[in-house]
Amino acid sequence: MNSIRKSIIAIGAFSMATAVILGALGAHALEGQLTPDQLDSFKTGVRYQAWHSLALVFLGFTGNQILSLKSFKTLGFLFTGGIIFFSVSIYLLNTRDLLGIDSWKSFLGPVTPIGGLLFFSGWFFLGIKAIQRKKVPKRSK
Numbered sequence: 001m002n003s004i005r006k007s008i009i010a011i012g013a014f015s016m017a018t019a020v021i022l023g024a025l026g027a028h029a030l031e032g033q034l035t036p037d038q039l040d041s042f043k044t045g046v047r048y049q050a051w052h053s054l055a056l057v058f059l060g061f062t063g064n065q066i067l068s069l070k071s072f073k074t075l076g077f078l079f080t081g082g083i084i085f086f087s088v089s090i091y092l093l094n095t096r097d098l099l100g101i102d103s104w105k106s107f108l109g110p111v112t113p114i115g116g117l118l119f120f121s122g123w124f125f126l127g128i129k130a131i132q133r134k135k136v137p138k139r140s141k
Contacts, residue, residue, distance in 0.1 A: 004069070005060045008076045012056025015083055019050040022091065030095070038094040045090030052079045052119060066133045071125070078122030086115025 023046045030039060056079050063072045089111040096102050 004073060004076075005064065008056050008063070008072075009060030011076070011080055012053045012058075012060060015049060015056065015080075016053035019046050019053055019087075022046050022049070033098060034094060041090055042094045045087040045094075048119065049083050049087040052083050052122075055079055055122075066130055067126075071129050075122055075126055075129075078118050078125060082115045082118035082122060084115065085111050085118060089115060 023043070026039060026042045026046060030042065034042065056076065059072070059075060059079070063075065067075065089108045092099070092101065092104060093108045093112070096104055096108075
């Protein structure tokens with residue numbers, strides 16, 4: 001397994017571990033600290049992080065079957081960027097009062113849709129690459 005595949009799997013695995021921790025934090029420690037809307041939004045960030053973390057792990061194990069190395073790296077960048085821009089900005093937006101970073105709202109608000117665009121772009125890119133994939137002849141045994 002090459003180093004880029006290992007890196008993508010590691011990023012996905014560590015991101016998933018973080019999503020599990022943040023999910024537990026949201027379910028236990030933040031309940032009562034955040035409004036119901038903030039808590040729901042926080043959980044949305046966790047869900048999207050978890051889905052895309054799993055996608056990165058899956059990509060690491062299987063991506064070379066339908067993607068060139070360049071496309072593989074591009075998709076890894078899009079999903080990882082989406083996690084950072086979308087999920088992390090949602091976490092910070094919803095806990096900004098607790099963290100004392102209320103002034104960050106004007107910066108973080110526009111960041112979240114960029115993350116969503118990165119997620120969308122990653123899935124769209126993967127769909128296009130799957131359609132464009134040329135059939136590889138089977139190896140004879």
